[in-house]
Amino acid sequence: MNASTPTPSAPSAPTPFSTLIRTASHEQHTEAENSTFMSDLLGGRLGVAAYARYTEQLWFVYRALEEAADALADDPVAGPFVRRRELRRVAALEQDLAHLHGTRLGGGADWRAALTPLPATAAYADRVTEVARTWPAGYVAHHYTRYLGDLSGGQIIRGTAEKTWGFERKGDGVRFYVFDSIANPAAFKRDYRALLDALPVDDLEKQRIVDECKRAFALNTAVFADLGRQFPLTA
Ligand code: HEM
Numbered sequence: 001m002n003a004s005t006p007t008p009s010a011p012s013a014p015t016p017f018s019t020l021i022r023t024a025s026h027e028q029h030t031e032a033e034n035s036t037f038m039s040d041l042l043g044g045r046l047g048v049a050a051y052a053r054y055t056e057q058l059w060f061v062y063r064a065l066e067e068a069a070d071a072l073a074d075d076p077v078a079g080p081f082v083r084r085r086e087l088r089r090v091a092a093l094e095q096d097l098a099h100l101h102g103t104r105l106g107g108g109a110d111w112r113a114a115l116t117p118l119p120a121t122a123a124y125a126d127r128v129t130e131v132a133r134t135w136p137a138g139y140v141a142h143h144y145t146r147y148l149g150d151l152s153g154g155q156i157i158r159g160t161a162e163k164t165w166g167f168e169r170k171g172d173g174v175r176f177y178v179f180d181s182i183a184n185p186a187a188f189k190r191d192y193r194a195l196l197d198a199l200p201v202d203d204l205e206k207q208r209i210v211d212e213c214k215r216a217f218a219l220n221t222a223v224f225a226d227l228g229r230q231f232p233l234t235a
Pocket residue numbers: 018021022029032033034038042144145146148149150152153154156157217220
C-alpha cells in the first residue's frame with residue numbers, strides 16, 4: 001500500500017445487545033428508581049404495611065413470569081434464560097408474605113385470600129402473560145427487566161429493608177432478594193449478558209425487545225404510582 005492510499009478504517013464492532021438494552025433503558029431506570037413511592041419507601045418514610053403491599057404486587061408479577069417460564073423452557077429464544085432453579089422467586093415471596101401478614105401485620109395465616117393486585121399490577125401481569133404466550137422474545141425483555149434488576153439494585157433494597165423494618169439479615173421479609181442458588185452473582189450476570197448478546201434474532205427484533213423492555217420499566221413505574229397513591233406521605 002503506498003502513502004497515498006487511505007488506510008481502511010477497521011469496521012467498528014457492533015454494540016453488544018446487553019449494552020444496548022442497558023443503555024436504552026437507562027432513563028426509565030432512573031425514573032423507576034426515583035419514583036416517589038420508592039424514594040419514600042427506601043428513605044424510611046413509610047411503614048412496613050407499604051413494604052408488604054409492594055411485596056404483594058411482586059407476587060402477582062412473579063407468578064405471571066414464572067408460570068410462563070414453565071411453558072417457555074424449551075423455546076429457542078426464551079428457553080436459555082429460564083433458569084428456574086437459580087431464579088424462581090414465588091416461593092420466597094410467599095415466605096416473605098407469610099411473615100409480613102402473619103407476624104408483622106397480625107393478619108393470621110389466611111393472608112393469601114386477602115391479596116389483590118393494584119390496577120397497574122394487574123395490567124403488568126397481563127402483559128407478561130400475553131407476550132409469554134405470543135412472543136417469546138418479548139418475554140425475554142420482561143425477564144431481563146426483573147431478574148437482572150433483582151440481582152443488581154435489589155441487593156440495595158434488601159439492605160435498606162433489613163435496616164428500616166428490622167428484618168433478620170437475608171431472613172423472612174427479604175427472602176425475595178436472596179438468591180441462594182446463585183453462588184457468584186457477578187458471574188451469573190456475566191453469563192446472562194452473554195445470553196443476551198447471543199440472542200438468535202435480527203436487529204429489528206432486537207429493537208422490538210428494547211421497546212418491550214422500556215414498556216416493562218413503564219409498567220413498574222405505574223405500579224409505584226398506584227402504590228404512591230395508596231401510601232401518600234402526609235407532610
Ligand atoms: C430504588 C430502586 C432501585 C435501585 C436502587 C436500583 C439500583 C440499581 C443498580 C445499582 C444497578 C447496578 C447496575 C450494574 O450492575 O452495573 C441496577 C441494575 C438494574 N436495575 Fe435497578 N434499581 C432500582 C430499581 C429498579 C427497578 C424498579 C427496575 C425494573 C423493574 C430495575 C431494573 C434494573 C435492571 C434491569 C438492571 C440491570 C442493568 C444491566 O446491567 O443491564 N431497577 N439497579
